[in-house]
Each structure stands twice: as C-alpha cells, then as structure tokens.
Amino acid sequence: MNDNESGFDDGAKLSALVRKARRRTIVRNASISLAITLLILAGGWFTNLQLQYRSSDNALRDIEMLKAISGPNQYIISSQINYGFLQGTLEYRTYKLVEGVPVIWGEETYEFSSWGSFSRPPGNYSDLSLLDPDMEAKGFHYSRPYNRYNGEREMLFYLPSVKYANYLNELPQLNDMDGRKLVEMSISFDKNYTVKQIKAMLPPGVHPVWYWVDTYSDMKPYTAAKMPDGSVVQPFPDWASKVYGFGVHPDSDDISEKSFLDALEYGVHNNRKYKQEFKRIYDYLRKDKEQPETSDIRLLGVVVTGTAEGLKALQGQPYVKAAVMGATVDR
Structure with a gap:
C-alpha cells in the first residue's frame, strides 16, 4: 500500500469518528434538552396545580362565608372542583330543609384562575x-x-x-x-x-x-x-x-343575633372576593361605634x-x- 492510500484510509477513519462524535453530541444535547423541557413542564404543571389548589380553596371559603349571611334556609350540600391549565371550575349544590326533609335547591358554577381571581361565567342567573x-x-x-x-x-x-x-x-x-x-x-x-x-x-x-x-x-x-x-x-x-x-344549622337550632355578628366579623377580616360587601354591612350596623353590637341587629x-x-x-x-x-x- 502506498502513502496516498494510507492517508486516504486515515482521513476516512477520522471523518467517521467526527461524524460519530457529532451524532453522540446531538443525541446527548437532544436528550438533555428533552429532559430539561419535561422537567420544566412537570414543574410548571405542579406549580399550576398548587396555585389552583390554593385558588379553589380560597374561592370556596369566600363563597361559604357569604352563604353564612345570605341564602334563606339554604345549605351547601356538595362541591366539585375541576382543574385545568391556568384556570378551573368550581361547582356546588345547595339544598333546603323543610321540617327535616331536604329539598335540592340549586347549583352554581364559578371559574377561578391560578392567580387567585374567580367569578361566575357570563349568563343570566335570575330566577x-x-x-x-x-x-x-x-x-x-x-x-x-x-x-x-x-x-x-x-x-x-x-x-x-x-x-x-x-x-x-x-x-x-x-x-x-x-x-x-x-x-x-x-x-x-x-x-x-x-x-x-x-x-x-x-x-x-x-x-x-x-x-x-x-x-x-x-x-x-x-x-x-x-x-x-x-x-x-x-x-x-x-x-x-x-x-x-x-x-339555624342542620345539627343545631341554637341561634341568636351574635351568630350574624360573628359571621360578619369573620368575613370582614378574612373574605377577599366579597370583603367590601361585608364591610358595608359592618359599617352600617356599627354606625359611629368601633364595632356593632347585638342590639344593632x-x-x-x-x-x-x-x-x-x-x-x-x-x-x-x-x-x-x-x-x-x-x-x-x-x-
């Protein structure tokens, strides 16, 4: 074999090694990119779920606080939460008690976002x-x-x-x-x-x-x-x-004006969605006093x-x- 043939073989081998190394680099970089992408997606979805868990809990809590001072003879019977990407839905049903007999009364749906806001979807909700x-x-x-x-x-x-x-x-x-x-x-x-x-x-x-x-x-x-x-x-x-x-509550009929004030006080300090409505009622009842009294009811x-x-x-x-x-x- 002459020198030219030997040089050709060495060059071919080197090119093959370079191509192989390049393929390995591409595969390695693609694998790393895929892993990072999957990690980011998993982290983002997990973060999204955590935000939605908190948002739905806060929304349900705000609604329950409002129901404590509204909805004549109505009680929440069940709720269902559906999670999605950046937003979800909260559905709950209410019932009434008429001499111990439950009557299914209504259902409401709210849309909540991962960043904490919630509202009812557009529509006519009048009776x-x-x-x-x-x-x-x-x-x-x-x-x-x-x-x-x-x-x-x-x-x-x-x-x-x-x-x-x-x-x-x-x-x-x-x-x-x-x-x-x-x-x-x-x-x-x-x-x-x-x-x-x-x-x-x-x-x-x-x-x-x-x-x-x-x-x-x-x-x-x-x-x-x-x-x-x-x-x-x-x-x-x-x-x-x-x-x-x-x-009254289904498990107790012990009720007084103080129960309304307690629910109102709790809403003023803990409700976010309906805080201004709680505060409006609170200020109306207390007039120029520091806080309302049972005699103001x-x-x-x-x-x-x-x-x-x-x-x-x-x-x-x-x-x-x-x-x-x-x-x-x-x-």
Missing part, C-alpha cells in the same frame, strides 16, 4: 319569573318568582319602612292544601323585632329557621320613581337572592317552616305584613 293570573287581577306590577332548577316557589321580602303598591299574602292558599303538606314561608314584619320577640310571638307549630336582617344602607332603590312620561314606578320586594340574615322578617295546617295560625296575626310561600314537600 324564573312568571305572570300569576291572581296577582295580575289584583294589580301587581311584578311577576311571581320560581326556582329555575326545580320549579318551586321563591320567597319575596317586603321592607317594613317601605310603602308598596301591593303585598303578596299567600296564607289563604294554605286552606286549599293538604294539611300534612310541609311548607316553607317568608314572613315580612310590620316593624323590627328581636330573635327573642319573634320566638315568643310565633304560634306553636310555626318554626323559625332563618332571620332577615336590616342591612339597607341605601334606601334610594326603594322609593317610588317618577318617569319622564309621568308614570310612577313603585318599589319592588326583594327576592331571596338579595337579602341577608342568619339561620334589627330583624325585618323571618322564614318559617311547618305543616300547612300549622302555618294557618299565622292568618290574622298583626305583625304579618306579607307572607310568601317557598318550597313545599310531602311529609
């Missing part, structure tokens, strides 16, 4: 409202509300200090019902009362389960408004979704349950300004 022939015949300028999920009646609440064009009184309808039927009903009072006074004046068989609290810092929406055409729009009663108060109405026969005892009671039926169920 179902239908014209009632009897109300229309009596000149009512509003419809009868019903629950959009189960078709049950929704309660209405009338402020004692407001003069309404009409007051809904559904106590006479009890006469046409099976006396054993279990009924929920909102009672709007003629003036303010305390828990002690309410318990004393309600007839036997009429069980208070939720107390409506005066949280009305702005009364402008409840004054008659004159329109440009000369017509007058009369104030509307409040739907159950708009009122605040406190009620003025009760405008009550939600009661009982049999249709038992609730008939409310007919003719002077403190009843309006009585609106809610959920009904067979024993």
